[in-house]
């Protein structure tokens with residue numbers, strides 16, 4: 001059995017290495033490729049969940065826009081990997097009983113309908129259900145996102161935070177086994193409707209990932225790249241946009257004399273602020289951040305937290321975080337998720353000082369999760 005696991009592990013590691021190599025071979029890993037890769041990586045890493053052969057095959061097909069992946073999908077290494085996977089699809093993944101605090105029956109858990117905000121909603125999620133294949137990951141989730149505020153999504157690993165975040169700019173569309181219903185109203189329109197302009201949507205609702213992922217281009221080009229694609233401004237205007245975006249991302253002072261150095265040569269914290277500048281440059285309304293500080297040291301984290309507080313003056317921010325103190329420091333509203341349900345949503349102060357739900361109380365006081 002041990003030998004079998006070691007063999008599987010060896011194949012799995014070489015699959016991931018090979019995929020990363022293919023992804024990086026054309027120099028640039030776009031946000032969409034990054035989502036595809038993360039999704040693939042999760043499936044491969046999550047071997048305890050035993051992805052089925054067809055799921056892995058689907059994942060690879062979904063990545064086939066990346067040059068080389070289609071050939072790789074047919075390669076001997078993948079065939080070997082497939083053979084190490086079970087034939088049957090996994091069972092519905094609605095949380096193991098052993099993950100649950102005592103006395104919780106998942107069948108009786110429901111997403112809350114108490115969803116008050118003081119100001120205007122920038123986004124309104126209503127009755128969102130989402131499945132990966134047969135496994136349901138979100139259950140009747142509704143949540144309003146207040147304009148020019150910071151909303152944190154918290155909850156134990158696997159509760160659906162990233163899934164909900166990715167719904168807000170339809171990034172889950174890149175995962176072929178994913179299907180959903182319910183509405184997400186942004187700018188007066190339901191973005192879940194077919195015909196939504198996804199390029200525009202992802203410009204207006206930008207995303208910053210866990211690992212900083214600057215392009216292997218200069219600092220200047222990292223920021224100007226998306227602007228060029230969308231607006232093609234004059235050189236003078238572009239210089240202004242780059243300076244303004246780097247200033248808004250609290251990075252200008254540190255890189256104004258390094259604009260032509262590679263973005264990848266900056267420190268981790270600077271790279272993450274460069275990615276934020278890149279997102280800001282195309283003038284979004286909303287910035288989604290999935291654990292933006294988890295790869296950073298405490299000083300770089302403090303800088304990003306300060307930045308988030310400044311950003312809400314001009315943008316609406318939704319952040320996924322595992323750090324409760326971070327949620328307390330940066331956010332106006334906090335949503336606690338558990339097993340794909342949105343258990344409680346309220347002002348951050350209320351959630352952390354006087355939660356209305358016993359599960360929230362247990363989670364924030366570290367009694368599970």
Ligand SMILES: Nc1ncnc2c1ncn2[C@@H]1O[C@H](COP(=O)(O)OP(=O)(O)OP(=O)(O)O)[C@@H](O)[C@H]1O
Pocket residue numbers: 039040042043046049093132137155156157158159160161162163164175
């Ligand atoms: N691409 C995918 N394909 C299949 N299942 C997925 C995929 N992404 C997430 N899931 C499953 O959906 C559920 C919710 O996952 P999600 O990544 O949204 O959780 P999370 O709260 O962000 O967890 P973490 O804190 O570990 O990042 C989990 O059961 C996970 O295994």
Ligand SMILES: [Mg+2]
Pocket residue numbers: 161162163320
């Ligand atoms: Mg996550």
